[in-house]
Amino acid sequence: MKLSLALLAAAASGAAAFAPVNTNGLRSVTELNARQPIMAGNWKMNPTTEADALNLANGFTALLNEMEDTCAMDEVEGCTEVVLFPPFPFISKVMDIVGKAGITVGAQQVYYQDKGAFTGSVAASMVKSVGCEYVLCGHSERRSLFSDSDANINAKVKKTLEFGMKPILCIGETQEEYDLDITKEVCAMQVSKDLAGVSKEEMADVVIAYEPVWAIGTGLVCDSDASNEVHKYIRTVLAKMYDDEVAQATRIQYGGSVTPESVDQLMAKSDIDGCLVGGASLFADKFARIVNFEKL
Numbered sequence: 515m516k517l518s519l520a521l522l523a524a525a526a527s528g529a530a531a532f533a534p535v536n537t538n539g540l541r542s543v544t545e546l547n548a549r550q551p552i553m554a555g556n557w558k559m560n561p562t563t564e565a566d567a568l569n570l571a572n573g574f575t576a577l578l579n580e581m582e583d584t585c586a587m588d589e590v591e592g593c594t595e596v597v598l599f600p601p602f603p604f605i606s607k608v609m610d611i612v613g614k615a616g617i618t619v620g621a622q623q624v625y626y627q628d629k630g631a632f633t634g635s636v637a638a639s640m641v642k643s644v645g646c647e648y649v650l651c652g653h654s655e656r657r658s659l660f661s662d663s664d665a666n667i668n669a670k671v672k673k674t675l676e677f678g679m680k681p682i683l684c685i686g687e688t689q690e691e692y693d694l695d696i697t698k699e700v701c702a703m704q705v706s707k708d709l710a711g712v713s714k715e716e717m718a719d720v721v722i723a724y725e726p727v728w729a730i731g732t733g734l735v736c737d738s739d740a741s742n743e744v745h746k747y748i749r750t751v752l753a754k755m756y757d758d759e760v761a762q763a764t765r766i767q768y769g770g771s772v773t774p775e776s777v778d779q780l781m782a783k784s785d786i787d788g789c790l791v792g793g794a795s796l797f798a799d800k801f802a803r804i805v806n807f808e809k810l
């Protein structure tokens with residue numbers, strides 16, 4: 515079961531669920547139906563205790579259940595996929611709570627080796643065996659604080675796919691790179707290096723999250739038009755690496771200080787297929803509102 519919150523919200527507000535809104539780069543019916551919206555909550559190193567994590571999971575699930583019911587897994591049209599990324603120790607218990615509501619759980623990161631003497635690391639097989647379906651790869655905090663190189667990220671993406679899970683590949687420019695006006699070059703470089711050797715068939719399981727580093731945790735949301743331009747550009751990179759089909763089918767999320775106030779505008783854009791949410795996902799009500807974004 516997957517959530518169909520957007521559809522139901524639109525129905526509740528009396529609006530047509532997929533009213534065509536084609537002007538100014540807004541999403542068309544065909545585009546929306548082609549790419550299932552995906553909202554992900556990255557809890558990072560929060561909350562600090564298991565009790566608090568389970569409270570958050572329970573609170574969020576209860577709100578979603580109140581909002582509406584679910585739709586069938588194969589009924590992609592109109593469904594919003596929801597994924598939570600709790601810290602490793604909480605994954606199983608959080609999954610027990612949220613799984614019943616159709617919410618998927620993922621791992622914030624894995625190491626690219628299969629097993630062995632890698633103290634403190636977690637293998638793809640481990641998170642797969644406890645039910646994770648997604649893995650975040652290349653998050654900017656892993657890149658900057660834990661020295662994740664593009665080569666390592668590429669290995670992690672491939673390991674995630676090898677174990678039948680779906681990577682959410684995070685890319686995006688730093689403030690310095692933004693100031694130098696090289697956002698597109700940085701994104702193109704990261705996409706080509708991080709997806710090197712990933713086949714066209716495997717791309718069906720890859721999600722990309724465009725996250726300007728300067729927008730993460732800062733309260734500065736990238737302007738929705740500017741973000742949409744980058745998303746479109748990422749599709750041209752994918753078209754060159756693969757083909758138009760992959761470019762149009764790949765889901766690209768926006769991440770960086772997404773809030774209930776900014777989500778509707780972002781999701782109205784033609785090439786933004788969901789959001790990767792940090793801070794606001796730690797508040798059940800805020801994340802429930804984000805998941806339940808309104809169609810503009």
Ligand code: PGA
Binds near residue numbers: 729732733790791
């Ligand atoms: P933020 O984090 O929403 O707190 O900016 C986003 C992210 O790091 O993925």
